Amino acid sequence: MSLLLPDSGLLFWMVIIFAIVFVILARYGFPVITKMLEKRRDYIDNSLRLAREADEKLSRMTQEQARMIAQAREEQNRILREAAQARDNIVSKAKEQAQDEARKILEEARVRIEAEKESALREIRSQVALLSVKVAEKVIRQNLSTDKAQMDLVNKMLDEVSSSKRGN
Amino acid sequence: MKYFLKHISVLVMMLVTAAAAFAGNGSGLPAGADSVHVSASPDAADSDIDVQGIIFGHIGDSYEWHITDIGDKSLTIPLPVIVRSSTGWHCFLSSRLEDGAVHEGLFISRSGKYEGKIVEIDASGNEVRPLDISVTKNVLALMISSVILVTLILCCSRWYRKHDVLREAPRGVAALLEPVIAMINDDVIKDAVGPGYAKFAPYLLTVFFFILINNLMGIVPFFPGGANITGNITITFALAFVTFLLTNLTTNKYYWKDIFCPEVPVWLKPIMVVIEVFGMFTKPFALMLRLFANIMAGHCLILCVVVIIFITAKLGAAIGGAMTVVSVFFGIFMDCLELLVAFIQAYVFTMLSAVFIGLSRQRPEKDKA
Structure with a gap:
């Protein structure tokens, strides 16, 4: 039965010892430890959160990067295309210009040739007239007085020639 | 898996043989008192073994600490x-x-x-x-284990003071105790007590480690262990009484209303008040008895298993030898079981204390909203 009855002496010591242990541990032991554990848990939670955020940011940045690269490539293509277009433009324009120029030169040349021809014809005509006159002189010197009808004929023929030339 | 099955089968065999051993002795040694018949029976009359004296001497308190006998001289x-x-x-x-x-x-x-x-x-x-108010064996054992406990916990807290927890992983004692403290603090105290648990955490942690270290010291069979501290009703009474005080002194008005004016039909009220007031005392009483009975029974059983060796030694070499083997195996098994019990009882005491404190601080559902 003594097993089931609390003993006053032991109880006295138990209360003292437990009180001392409790005071020491409650003041210098457990609060320190639990506070530190709490602190570390918060830190770990926080770190995990930050890591997750960083991860998200990184993946966002990777996406952004890919997007930027794609954009740059597109830009590059566009610029190249534009450059090719511009080149083609310039070339075709130059060609056109050259053709125009050539045409103009040809025209000028033709005009000048025409003018030259005209002047040459005129020259020829005057020469012919002169020649005719000289021929006529010679004819006249020999035969002027004799045959006035021949002179008329020469004149008439010269006129015909010049008029037919002008008609062209 | 095969390995595991082998172990289980050995365990079962040990249990069966052990049960047979007890049945063979017939008297039911754990009861202590009956075992006197064994020692007093004519077979073993030439040199009596005072089984009851041995067992009660070990689980009880005494004015001196008897360590062992060397020849005729006792080392005390x-x-x-x-x-x-x-x-x-x-x-x-x-x-x-x-x-x-x-x-x-x-x-x-x-x-x-x-x-x-x-x-x-x-x-x-x-x-x-x-x-x-003599310093008896239990008092000295209590002092020794308290010194060990305080040293351990202070070493642990010292590590935390000296080191930056954000940069270093705990080492040594801190690494040993940290998971246990975290488990009790987070899984038991925080969950059971609820909001405002921090106020009770030091007490509940102290109780847990106090019981645990005394349980463990009780299993050590030689000085400075072996004293039956937590299997002494005085110790468990003191611990349960502190929990009783904490439960009833830090409570709120709803707790008292539930006890003295529970929400039941009027004709039930007198009965309910009696039951509730009775319940106030039975809860810590159960705490006290559970720890006391578990640890004392564990000590008794181990002692009985050991005493079997000396009783059966008188019955001849064959029986004595066989029973010695059985006793040693069963003793190993009991010691392992006691290690488990040491932890479980400390855990249960702490958890139930936390639950009682938590229940006494609970607010009705409608008030929370």
Whole structure:
């Protein structure tokens, strides 16, 4: 039965010892430890959160990067295309210009040739007239007085020639 | 898996043989008292083994710490006796009271109400107990384990003071205790007590480690362990009483309303009040008895298993040898079981204390909203 009855002496010591242990541990032991554990848990939670955020940011940045690269490539293509277009433009324009120029030169040349021809014809005509006159002189010197009808004929023929030339 | 099955089968075999061993002895040794018949039976009459004396000597308290016998001499640590008798205060070593010696009118009672306690004879010739605050075996064991506990926990907290927890992983004692502290603090105390748990955490953690270390020290079979501290009802009474005080002194008005004016039909109220008031006391009472009975039974069982060796040694070499093997195996099994029980009982005591505190601080659902 003594097993089931609390003993006053032991109880006295138990209360003292437990009180001392409790005071020491409650003041210098457990609060320190639990506070530190709490602190570390918060830190770990926080770190995990930050890591997750960083991860998200990184993946966002990777996406952004890919997007930027794609954009740059597109830009590059566009610029190249534009450059090719511009080149083609310039070339075709130059060609056109050259053709125009050539045409103009040809025209000028033709005009000048025409003018030259005209002047040459005129020259020829005057020469012919002169020649005719000289021929006529010679004819006249020999035969002027004799045959006035021949002179008329020469004149008439010269006129015909010049008029037919002008008609062209 | 095969490995595991092999172990299980060995365990089962051990259990069966152990049960057979107990059945064979017939008397049911754990009961203690019956075992006297075994030692007193004619078979073993030539040299008695006082089984009851051995077991009760180990699980009880005593004025000196008997470690072992070397030949005829017993190796005993005398402990201070502090007594206030009718003639005033007395303080001396317990070695003066050895073998029934009388010192300053005080002696250890051999029989009767105060068997094993220090008594004096009053004027009418009766044995009376003086005020006795001797440092007994249990008190010394309590002091030793308390010193170990305080050292361990302070070493742990010192590590946390000296180191930056955000940069270093715990080492040594801190690494050993941290998971246990975290488990009790987060899984038991925080969950069971609820909001405002931080106020109770130091007490509940102290209780857990106090019980755990005393349980573990009790399993160690030699000095400074082996004392049956948490299997002593005085210790469990003190612990349960503190929980009782904490539960009832830190409570709120809803707790008292639930006890004295529960929401039941009027004709039920008187009965319910009686039941609730009774419940106030049965909860810590159950705490006290559970820890006491578990640890004491564990000590008893291990002692019984060991004593079987000495009892059966008288029955011849074959039986004695076989039973010794069985006893040793069963003793190993019991020791492992006690390790588990040591933890479980500390855990259960802490958890139930936390639950009682948590229940007494609960608010009704409608008030929370």
